[in-house]
Amino acid sequence: MSAATTAQRASSWMAASSMAQRIGSVVLFLVVWQIVADVVHSRLLPSASAVFAVLGQEAVHGPLLFHLGITLARVAAAFVIAMAVGTAIGIVMGRSRTLDALFDSWLVLLLNLPALVIIVLAYVWFGLTEAAAIGAVAVNKIPNTAVTLREGARALDRRYSDMAASFRVGRWRTLRHVILPQLYPYVFAAARSGLALVWKIVLIVELLGRSNGVGFEIQLYFQQFDVTRILAYSIAFMVVIQVIEWAIFQPLERRAARWRQ
Amino acid sequence: MAPVTPALVAAIREKRYARARGAVPHVALAGLSLQVAAGEFVALVGPSGCGKTTFLNIVAGLDRDFDGEVRLAPRPDGEAARVGYVFQEPRLLPWRTVYENIALVLPPHRADVRLQDMLQAVGLPQARDLYPLQLSVGMSRRVAIARAFAIVPDLLLMDEPFVSLDHDTVEQLRDLLLKLWHARPTTVLFVTHDIREALVLADRLVLLSGTPGRVLADVPVGLARHRRHSGAEIERLRDEILRRHRELIGAAAAPATSES
Numbered sequence: 098m099s100a101a102t103t104a105q106r107a108s109s110w111m112a113a114s115s116m117a118q119r120i121g122s123v124v125l126f127l128v129v130w131q132i133v134a135d136v137v138h139s140r141l142l143p144s145a146s147a148v149f150a151v152l153g154q155e156a157v158h159g160p161l162l163f164h165l166g167i168t169l170a171r172v173a174a175a176f177v178i179a180m181a182v183g184t185a186i187g188i189v190m191g192r193s194r195t196l197d198a199l200f201d202s203w204l205v206l207l208l209n210l211p212a213l214v215i216i217v218l219a220y221v222w223f224g225l226t227e228a229a230a231i232g233a234v235a236v237n238k239i240p241n242t243a244v245t246l247r248e249g250a251r252a253l254d255r256r257y258s259d260m261a262a263s264f265r266v267g268r269w270r271t272l273r274h275v276i277l278p279q280l281y282p283y284v285f286a287a288a289r290s291g292l293a294l295v296w297k298i299v300l301i302v303e304l305l306g307r308s309n310g311v312g313f314e315i316q317l318y319f320q321q322f323d324v325t326r327i328l329a330y331s332i333a334f335m336v337v338i339q340v341i342e343w344a345i346f347q348p349l350e351r352r353a354a355r356w357r358q
Numbered sequence: 359m360a361p362v363t364p365a366l367v368a369a370i371r372e373k374r375y376a377r378a379r380g381a382v383p384h385v386a387l388a389g390l391s392l393q394v395a396a397g398e399f400v401a402l403v404g405p406s407g408c409g410k411t412t413f414l415n416i417v418a419g420l421d422r423d424f425d426g427e428v429r430l431a432p433r434p435d436g437e438a439a440r441v442g443y444v445f446q447e448p449r450l451l452p453w454r455t456v457y458e459n460i461a462l463v464l465p466p467h468r469a470d471v472r473l474q475d476m477l478q479a480v481g482l483p484q485a486r487d488l489y490p491l492q493l494s495v496g497m498s499r500r501v502a503i504a505r506a507f508a509i510v511p512d513l514l515l516m517d518e519p520f521v522s523l524d525h526d527t528v529e530q531l532r533d534l535l536l537k538l539w540h541a542r543p544t545t546v547l548f549v550t551h552d553i554r555e556a557l558v559l560a561d562r563l564v565l566l567s568g569t570p571g572r573v574l575a576d577v578p579v580g581l582a583r584h585r586r587h588s589g590a591e592i593e594r595l596r597d598e599i600l601r602r603h604r605e606l607i608g609a610a611a612a613p614a615t616s617e618s
Contacts, residue, residue, distance in 0.1 A: 256449055263418040263443040264463040264509065274462050278453040356453045356489040 143325040152329040168310040175234035183242025191250020207240040249283030365396040365545040370426035388570035401556035404566030442506030448498040450490040574606040
């Protein structure tokens with residue numbers, strides 16, 4: 098048996114064992130939840146089994162999937178806008194000292210502006226519209242992305258740009274083949290923290306000014322003190338976000354890092 | 359026989375690097391003038407830190423902040439001259455395959471045919487889909503050379519491309535370079551601090567001073583190329599040039615030392 102196959106086996110065994118640990122940890126959490134709920138025996142702390150039963154029922158017969166879809170669409174729109182705009186701002190600020198000096202304080206200001214303030218102002222200024230909702234979420238994430246990408250743009254290796262310039266590689270091709278691949282790790286870092294931030298803020302804009310989506314439903318059940326449904330909706334959405342992380346982000350990141358092995 | 363039209367005319371009056379506010383700027387080049395005929399292989403020889411790389415970057419158009427002129431003869435079709443650059447380290451994009459690295463510097467629709475030929479010519483027909491991290495040091499250098507030749511350059515700049523390699527690899531790469539240059543003639547400006555290497559490769563040696571760099575002497579290599587493999591003659595020439603170079607550097611430095 099060659100060393101390579103041994104190493105491969107060892108690494109796949111490790112992957113399997115870490116997967117088992119993960120599942121074990123989730124199961125442990127559910128068991129603890131179930132026991133505590135049974136002991137407390139209160140309407141305000143429904144058991145895990147009750148929550149999952151409602152979750153299944155809402156998904157099949159209720160509007161859960163509809164609201165999930167709406168929220169997901171908002172997350173996607175806000176995420177794409179925030180990543181695109183934030184990346185562009187970050188690259189420009191990382192490359193130009195003048196612009197960086199000029200706008201750095203703006204970025205700090207935006208970073209420190211509470212999400213709630215941005216949302217309220219957006220609704221006040223632009224009305225209770227879809228555009229205001231998505232825009233408010235994007236504005237919350239843009240400074241964060243810009244700061245991360247600015248770091249990346251500052252760390253760009255001058256030697257590769259010089260190579261491209263001396264061979265007269267055009268602007269667009271230089272960006273695509275020379276600049277962006279150096280920024281991918283920063284883009285992924287921003288995307289991961291971005292997804293986590295964006296979906297939480299989307300729930301708040303839905304709660305404050307939309308008439309559908311997971312956030313709206315949670316507000317509804319909050320008024321009825323229906324903790325079971327609040328938890329069912331939250332869990333459903335958390336699972337969706339985790340699946341996006343596993344099924345989209347992680348494979349993309351592996352693909353971008355293929356040349357390192 | 360090299361035609362008389364110069365492929366490159368460079369006259370750098372001064373190149374200085376700004377330093378922190380208040381400090382005296384560092385003068386890298388002062389009065390470096392050079393003319394290279396089309397098809398000529400010129401070696402720039404000078405002590406390390408004398409501004410050789412600075413000069414190549416100016417010729418390549420990477421550095422425009424200098425006082426002086428650089429003129430490259432345009433192509434017969436009137437287009438600007440194409441410049442190939444082989445850097446001190448291979449400078450391949452690690453996230454692109456060998457094929458993609460070379461294709462990047464070629465016009466998109468012409469890439470395929472030329473590329474396979476080029477890889478064949480540098481002896482790496484199998485390396486097409488490998489990533490640079492999978493290549494040996496010698497292979498990476500070959501790819502860097504293939505990339506520079508692939509664009510069919512009018513001027514090929516080489517900045518000590520064979521430093522920090524073992525003796526056998528250097529020999530192989532020098533032979534490869536000469537073979538490629540004979541098959542695909544072009545004007546070459548080759549920077550080195552190794553007189554022996556310059557004698558093996560070049561038509562003419564241009565000896566540079568220490569900082570700030572300028573031309574001290576111009577030494578045509580009289581030895582026919584097929585006789586350059588004999589070590590003895592190269593050694594004799596080398597000793598002679600080395601002695602002369604040292605005297606010239608000493609003479610150039612003398613006034614400066616007496617002033618201080």
